[in-house]
Amino acid sequence: MLPTQTAADTPVASNAGEPALPLELLELELSLDGFSGDAESFADAVRNAADQVGGDFLFDLPASGLAEDCLRIAALRVPNSEDGALSVVFALLDAEGAAVRVENPDEQTEGLKRFAEAFVDVLQRI
Template identity: 85%
Template sequence: MLPTQTAADTAIATPAGEPALPLELLELELSLDGFSGDEADFADAVRMAADQVGGDFLFDLPASGLAEDCRRIAALRVPQGEEGALAVVFALLDAEGAAIRVETPDETMKDLKRFADAFVDVLQRI
């Protein structure tokens, strides 16, 4: 008997070989898709998008080489899976400051993910 895959576990394929996003992150990506601000508006746009999906805005910082084609990075916690457990994801403002993409942490961002997890731990203790 094969395990059943729920809609929440299904990844949405994206064009041009971009990584697929789980269904929960698709809503976040779509809410950021119409971003028409500038670098100064980035944090507010990401904060509102996180609120719309029931997530938390943690922090944002200059990319400083942490990711390719990126000016700023924001760390968020968003619900994932059927249980709605919160997971860290990153919203990245592109180098032109015109578009925001959402990425799940990968090997290149492992240190930033650890920092975000430590940030959450500190907040939970306060």
């Protein structure tokens, strides 16, 4: 960090041309960084990572074209670093079954985000 730069001025994480990851996604991704399992151990690894960041594992299912180059997708709720509210995010197991990436919902996964939110609403009513 430069002497005149503060932590608030420092991007959380970025790749060339990509926006910085919010802190909660960075924490989750770091928790999953050492994933060395397979499709069977994916849900357990994601569940443990969600617990480590104070979030909730909702469900996982085959990606079925919802995201490029991935086998499975898991829906999680993680605390937002700004206000602590829980937000839906996705953990995706890559096509080789070797690495996990974390993403915010986008146009392609908006329907799955709405399903995850409805799933939470049903669980809260039970």
